[in-house]
Amino acid sequence: MTNHWSDIKNADVVLIMGGNAAEAHPCGFKWVTEAKAKNKARLIVVDPRFTRSAALADLYAPIRTGTDIAFLGGVINYLIAGNKVHMDYIKSYTDMSYLVKDEFAFADGFFSGYDAEKRKYDKAGWEYQTGEDGYVKTDPTLENPRCVWNLLKAHFARYTPEMVEKICGTPRDKFLQVAEMLASTHTPDRVMTILYALGWTQHSTGSQIIRTAAMVQLLLGNIGRAGGGVNALRGHSNIQGLTDLGLLSNLLPGYMTLPGEKETDYDAYIAKRAPKPMRPGQLSYWQNYGKFHVSLMKAWYGAAATKDNNWAFDYLPKLDKTYDVLQVFELMHQGKMTGYFAQGFNPLNSFPNKAKVSAALSKLKFLVIMDPLATETSEFWQNHGEFNDVDPAKIQTTVFRLPTTCFAEEDGAIVNSGRWLQWHWKGADAPGEAKTDPEIMAGLFLRLREMYKKDGGAFPDPILNLAWAYKLPHEPSPEELAKEYNGKALADQFDAKDPTKLVKKAGELLDGFAQLKDDGSTACGCWIFSGAWTEKGNMMARRDTADPWHNGQTLGWAFAWPANRRILYNRAAADPSGKPWDAKRKQVWWDAAQSKWVGSDVPDFKADSAPEDGMGPFIMNPEGVARFFARGMMNEGPFPEHYEPFETPIGTNPMHPNNPKAISNPAARVFKGDMEAFGTAKDFPYAATTYRLTEHFHYWTKHVESNAITQPEQFVEIGEALAAEKGIKAGDKVKVSSNRGYIKAVAVVTKRIKPLQVDGKTVHHVGIPLHWGFKGVAKNGFITNTLTPFVGDANTQTPEFKSFLVNVEKA
């Protein structure tokens, strides 16, 4: 979240789209009810289904799954055409005036530089024009036809309300009602928040959907403001912490990135990630990358990371490609992997195309499961009748089950969607032989290190030199790990302005990432978490609810990264002269008397940079401003464009009816064999989407009796019209099939799913909750991901769980 949960109460308009907060985030949803009750906020829900969130909405609009870019693109067009944008905000705080290279173009569904053979773009032309001074050229009058504003206007002018209706199936008047309500927040005194979740992420165009939403919010001037922002509601406890700590295959802690295989030169690796400002007077905070990186390597390798060995740069793996989950299971399926660790992970249920996942697991020599529960994955080799119809005799994979503790059985910090690190305390001892994850990992590491010591190996240094100074080497404690990611001084630290003033003694915990150095004198395991456990104690354990500004920022509650800041980009909550846009919503502002930024939140800015210096609020971007034009950072183009899901119920992209190659995302990666496994509307005519129910959490709670009682049996949701067509009554057993397999479930026949008119066709949706499987105390059922396609977003490779095709028949 750019903002955080309790901040939702400050909103005037709440848009829930690509998510179902009431269903999947009931506790967080209370802030929506708070905004409605105390702030007269209006709630809008846009979803293929009339959801539990929609039940409390002031306005609901239906949309066909996978068409959110068309809808939001229509909103952008509506805002620009109707002059409902916060012009002062976008002129000062975004790249609207930047000039783009002449090579950049968009025609017939492709951006310039497309290679259809490789399904990839050459992105060299997707750049700004640079002047002789080395800075980006701009036109503050916004008249130059190559400025971002004019390119943006032209790009989105095609998204008319008629086109929205044609693609999304949203009735024109409903769309316009939504657009008008959103537009009402373009004035400085009104703010909208957008809440989304995996309903946006899990599409082959997921990242671009979210970008489109960010553009809407920038046009309305709603980023950096209390009650505003683009807010990802994270779906697993601590999944925010997972990305923060860099557990994705191409990341290092704190959103630093692993080098690619060609990046063998250390200085070039750093320079690429520490960009110089693109406009005069901008901060470009990532210029500090070297400090964060060296401190990380000192935390990991201690004395073995030296200036002479480039801080152990050679120890880091260099990626030939990303190893996202789809890539890994593709390799496994090709028989190129020997073993797999599933740590707190149930891939048989969680990944698309269960048949492929099962075949892939069957090719492994060994599979290790670290989990508190007996997951389906741990028994993928067992025959469970129709639910898992495999022949154990043909599967030779050895499965090891290592029982772990669950979150309630250990101390530690969990990072919530709002970036708060909240310390929690163990509620009970773990049963049986369960061990904590660190204890298991430490045990493995110590044995591996012993083997490398004894037997050597091709390159044992990264293992042998790993710093491991824990009190109990076989059991690193949560406190030790927390202090490690906070960081400490390795040598005495002196004030930069007054070298005689000692700031930190060697060995002391750091106050925050501003104290990090690139000379090896500081260590820090995750720079954005620095400040979480200082010499003053565990900041994450703080529980002060004091809210002196009555805006829910509660700076004394836990610790929010970065630097205990609650709302990101909050400099943008003040106008260019440093005064709050809205006197009722005072966040941070320039105090001329003190010559610094002050306020109710920790300023997200250089504290002493006066407004007249002209520094932009988006300090992490080398531009200093927010980007509408993504340059080369997105794989399918600098502007979002509507592409159909890979399985489309209409078989064409109404934006580009004459280009069959621009139906679905041209830059999405599709493995051989998976393209063939896609179905078409001829055999599978209905648009399907998967989701959670509030009664369950993923595949865990079917193991819990109370949850099983409240939602015992697998079902699918079908609209009354489709049910009537198929002769299906509520409570009937139905068979739902895709080109990859079938499931059987009880039919919930509902008024809440209506057929939509899309491009001259009637499109029915089938809603498929995902919680069931062949283990647990709930009624056993089929694995929903039997049905879903093995393709992901072109940037993140998050699978397209939310849009695919099925057929439905009475079982």
Add this chain to the structure above:
Amino acid sequence: MALQSLDIAKRSATTTESPQARKTLEVAKLIDVSKCIGCKACQVACMQWNDLRDEVGTCAGTYDNPRDMTDQSWTVMRYAEVETEERGLEWLIRKDGCMHCEDPGCLKACPAPGAIIKYANGIVDFHQENCIGCGYCVSGCPFNVPRISQKDSKAYKCTLCSDRVAVGLEPACVKVCPTGSISFGSKVDMQELAAERVTELKERGFKNAGLYDPAGVGGTHVMYVLNHADKPALYSGLPADPTIAPTVTLWKSVAKPLAMAGMAAAALGGLFHYVMKGPNEVSKEIEAEVERELEGEK
């Protein structure tokens, strides 16, 4: 269960005075359906606090589960998909359970001394140790709430967490409700809160928003804020004007005082028989009379 800290206002089938020395505040639970997302956290909290576990059931083609109240499920969410011309589709979700009537039909109908009691704070509670399993409370309830256990033939329903309230805690469902849809406090405070909510809902376009605190049962200690207070039946058949069955009223309001005065001894001989003999046998005459009346109602 007997709670020493709560004074008793009424007891079923009991002629002696109830204790009245202590003064307790009249309480109420307010369920604001306009804030309810139907998450069933209240159902689970009820199960966990009261140590109840219903069967793992089946899906009958709706979100409702368990499908109805049972001796193990004292509250259930009911989901109604309603389409009106005025507002289009609405999903009206209501937490169903005992309403804790000021004038409880169950208590009036109950022939077992002390099996149903009403505390001075308004909570209506079943004391299963005194229950004879006759099922009159079921007939007497205008909201169709009590359920007879197949295991022990006792009647069960929501206690409004009388055990928690007795020690100054809110009911378990109130404690867990994530959206603040359920509130608990003095009845007066809850009426005031409801008035605020109704104003807010009217501003939002629900012209007929209102408080459900039906007079036919003397008001209730579980109240609803409804977006459509003019049509309670939209909410899975919430009765528009609940009243206690005339039979029960007759039997308690007219017949009992008469009996007490000894002016109809012959007609009500059975009642004396029952009072003298104790709680385990119900007068055949009364039983027959009530059943006849209820039969007539159907």
